[in-house]
Amino acid sequence: MKDETIICRCEDVTWGEIRQALEKGYTTLNEIKRITRAGMGRCQGKTCQSILLREIAKYCNKKIEEVDVTTFRPPTKPVKLGTLAGDNDD
Amino acid sequence: MIKKADIVIIGGGIQGCSIAYNLAKKGAKNIVILEKNTCASGSSGRCGAGIRQQFGTKMNCILARESMKIFETLSEELDYDIELNQAGYLILAYTEKEINQFKKNVVLEQSLGIEAKMVTPEEAKEIVPPLNLEGIIGGTFCPTDGNVNPLYTTFGYAEAAQRLGVKYYPFTEVTEIETEDKRILSVITNKGKILTPIVVNAAGGYSGPVGKMAGVDIPVYSQRHQILITEPIDPLWKPMLMSFSENYYFQQLPDGGVLGGYGDPEHEIIGDNVGSSWQFSRTMAKKMVKLVPILKEVHMVRQWAGLYNMSPDAQPILGEHPQLKGFYMSVGFSGHGFMLAPVTGRLIAELILDGKTSIPIDKLDIGRFKRGELICEPSVV
Numbered sequence: 001m002k003d004e005t006i007i008c009r010c011e012d013v014t015w016g017e018i019r020q021a022l023e024k025g026y027t028t029l030n031e032i033k034r035i036t037r038a039g040m041g042r043c044q045g046k047t048c049q050s051i052l053l054r055e056i057a058k059y060c061n062k063k064i065e066e067v068d069v070t071t072f073r074p075p076t077k078p079v080k081l082g083t084l085a086g087d088n089d090d
Numbered sequence: 091m092i093k094k095a096d097i098v099i100i101g102g103g104i105q106g107c108s109i110a111y112n113l114a115k116k117g118a119k120n121i122v123i124l125e126k127n128t129c130a131s132g133s134s135g136r137c138g139a140g141i142r143q144q145f146g147t148k149m150n151c152i153l154a155r156e157s158m159k160i161f162e163t164l165s166e167e168l169d170y171d172i173e174l175n176q177a178g179y180l181i182l183a184y185t186e187k188e189i190n191q192f193k194k195n196v197v198l199e200q201s202l203g204i205e206a207k208m209v210t211p212e213e214a215k216e217i218v219p220p221l222n223l224e225g226i227i228g229g230t231f232c233p234t235d236g237n238v239n240p241l242y243t244t245f246g247y248a249e250a251a252q253r254l255g256v257k258y259y260p261f262t263e264v265t266e267i268e269t270e271d272k273r274i275l276s277v278i279t280n281k282g283k284i285l286t287p288i289v290v291n292a293a294g295g296y297s298g299p300v301g302k303m304a305g306v307d308i309p310v311y312s313q314r315h316q317i318l319i320t321e322p323i324d325p326l327w328k329p330m331l332m333s334f335s336e337n338y339y340f341q342q343l344p345d346g347g348v349l350g351g352y353g354d355p356e357h358e359i360i361g362d363n364v365g366s367s368w369q370f371s372r373t374m375a376k377k378m379v380k381l382v383p384i385l386k387e388v389h390m391v392r393q394w395a396g397l398y399n400m401s402p403d404a405q406p407i408l409g410e411h412p413q414l415k416g417f418y419m420s421v422g423f424s425g426h427g428f429m430l431a432p433v434t435g436r437l438i439a440e441l442i443l444d445g446k447t448s449i450p451i452d453k454l455d456i457g458r459f460k461r462g463e464l465i466c467e468p469s470v471v
Contacts, residue, residue: 024249031128034135034241042321042391073392074366078321082386084375 001055008048010041018052022059029056029070039070042078091282092257096120097442098277099290100264100300103134104240104428105420106292107247108435111168114254116443121256122286123248124279126263126296130244133294134428136364136396138317138339138351140330141429142179142235143204146195146468150405150426151202152449153433160432161238170246172238175344178329179235180209180217181469183228188335191468192230199232206232218327220382225336237330237341240428247435267304267417274304274416288442290418295362295397297421306411309459310401310422314359315351316370318393320385322346331381332471338377339471348385350378353398353425353471364395398425403464408434408454409441418442419456425470 003016013036021035029052032038038052039045045052049069057064097113099106102125110123125131141161143154165171183189192208199206209231211223217231252258259281266278267289276285291308293300301308323346330341340350352374371393379386401407401422411417420438423430437447458464 028128030131034130035245040392042389044392071394073394074368074371075390075393078389078391080387080389081320081375081379084372084390085379085386086372086376 007051008036008038008041008045010043010047011037013038013048018055022056027056027060028068029053030068032056033070044073045070091259091262091279092122092284093282094120094285095122096286097122097288097290098284098286099123099292100277101125101132101292101294101296102129102248102258102260103132103292103294104130104244104247104431105294105423105435106290107244107251108431109290109292109420109438110256111247111251111254112436112439113442114251114256116439118439118443119255121251122284123251123256123258124262124264124277125258125260128260129248129258130241132296133396133399134244135241136317136394137240137428139237139240139343139349140179140235140339140341141238142232142330144179144181144195144199144206144230144232144235144469146191146198147465148198148202149453149465150467151199151204153430155202155204156449157430157433158234160436164243164246164432168246168250170242170249172243172246173344174236174238176234176236177341178217178231178233180214180329180331181230182214182226182331182333182336184225184333184335186227189228192228195469196230204232205234206230217329218331218382220326220384221331222381222383224380231329235330237343264300264303267300269304269414272414274414288416288418290420290438290442292420294421294427295399297399297419301419304414304417306414306417308407308419308421308456310399310407311360312362312397312399313355314363314395315353315398315425316366316374316393316395317349317351318371318374318390320348320388321391323348323388326382326384334469334471336377337471338374338381340378347391348378348388350374352377362397364397366393366395399427400424402459404467404470405465406430406434406454407456408438408451409456412455412457
C-alpha cells in the first residue's frame with residue numbers, strides 16, 4: 001500500500017500516518033484512533049475500521065479476531081440536533 | 091518488567107504523564123508510569139478540551155493562569171502539536187446574582203493579570219453572531235482562554251517523558267501497594283512487583299481504589315459526565331459558550347465539529363460506568379439548539395462519557411499523605427484536571443524532588459477536610 005493511500009475518508013487519514021503510528025509502537029485500534037483521528041469522522045469508522053483491523057493484524061502477526069475493536073458509541077448514524085431536540089420537521 | 095524504581099506513578103493520563111515529564115526534566119531518574127489500559131484511555135482522553143482562567147478563587151485563577159502560560163509554548167516544548175486554540179471563553183449570565191458574582195470574579199481575575207472583562211448581551215452577540223440572546227443579561231469574556239487537543243497533549247507529555255528516560259507500561263494494572271512502618275515499600279501489578287520508596291496516585295477516576303490499596307482513605311468519588319460532538323461544519327463562532335446556572339458548555343473546535351456537555355450531579359451514575367445515555371443527547375441538543383438555533387440542522391455523530399473524580403469541595407487533593415511517607419496524591423480534580431495538569435504536574439514534581447513548590451499548594455492538602463478548611467469555588471459546571 002502506498003503512503004498516500006487514504007484509509008479514513010472522513011478525516012483524510014493516509015496509510016503513511018497509520019504506518020508511522022504503528023512504527024512508534026501504537027498497535028491498538030484505540031491508540032491509532034486517538035492519534036490519527038481515523039474513525040472519528042462522520043461515518044464513525046464504518047469504512048476504515050475493517051481496513052485498520054486487517055493492517056494492525058498484519059503488522060502484529062496476529063489474527064484479525066485477536067485485535068480489539070473500539071467502543072461502539074451512539075448514535076448508529078448521524079442525527080440532526082433539531083431532531084434530537086424534539087423539532088420533528090425533518 | 092523493571093524490578094526497582096525511584097518513583098512509580100499510577101495512571102498514564104494527563105496527570106501522570108505531566109508529573110513524569112516534569113520529574114524527568116528536573117533530572118529525576120528511574121521513573122515508571124503504570125497504566126492499566128493505554129495512554130489517554132481514561133478521563134484525559136474523554137474531557138471537553140476546554141482550558142480557562144476565569145475562576146472565582148484566587149488560587150484557582152493563579153493555577154489556571156500559570157497552566158495557560160505553559161500551554162502557550164507546550165507544542166514546542168514537547169515537540170508535538172497540541173492544537174492550541176485561544177478562542178476565548180464567553181461565560182453567560184442569566185440572573186442578577188450571577189452578574190454580581192461575575193463582577194467579583196472579573197475584579198479578581200484582572201488583579202491577577204487575567205484578561206477577562208464583563209460583556210453586555212449586545213457585545214456577546216458581536217463575539218458570537220449566531221447567539222440567541224433569550225434570557226441572557228450579560229456575561230464575561232476572556233480572549234486568552236480556549237482549547238487544545240487533549241489526546242495530543244497527553245500523548246505529547248507521554249512521548250516527551252519517555253525521551254527523557256521515563257518507562258511507560260501500558261496494560262499494567264496495579265493490584266496491591268505494600269507498605270511498612272507508614273512508608274511505601276512496593277507496588278504489585280499484573281505483570282510483577284516493583285520496589286519503590288515513592289508512589290504517585292494519578293489514577294483519575296480510579297484514585298479512590300488506589301488509595302485503598304495503600305490503606306489510605308481519600309474522600310473522593312467518581313461520577314459520569316457525558317459529551318457529544320457534531321459533524322464538522324463551516325466556522326460559525328469561536329469561543330467556548332458556558333453557563334453555570336443554565337448548566338452547559340459547548341464550542342466549535344478548530345476542525346469544525348461542535349463539542350458540548352453539561353453536569354448532572356443529581357442524576358448521573360456514581361462509579362466507573364462510562365456508557366452513554368439517550369437522555370443526555372436529547373437534553374444537550376435542546377440546550378445547543380436553544381442557544382445557537384442554526385445548529386438544529388447539524389448532525390450529532392458521537393457521544394461518550396468520562397469520569398469526574400469529585401472531592402468534597404470540588405478542588406484537587408495534592409501532596410504527600412501525612413500518615414504514609416512516599417505516597418503522593420494528584421487526585422480529585424472534579425472536572426478541572428486536564429486544564430490544570432501542566433502546572434500541577436510541575437508543582438508535584440517540585441514537591442517530590444525539592445520538598446517545596448514555586449506556587450503554594452499547601453491549602454490543597456488532604457488534611458483540609460479534617461480541619462474544615464474547604465475551598466469554595468463558585469464558578470464550576
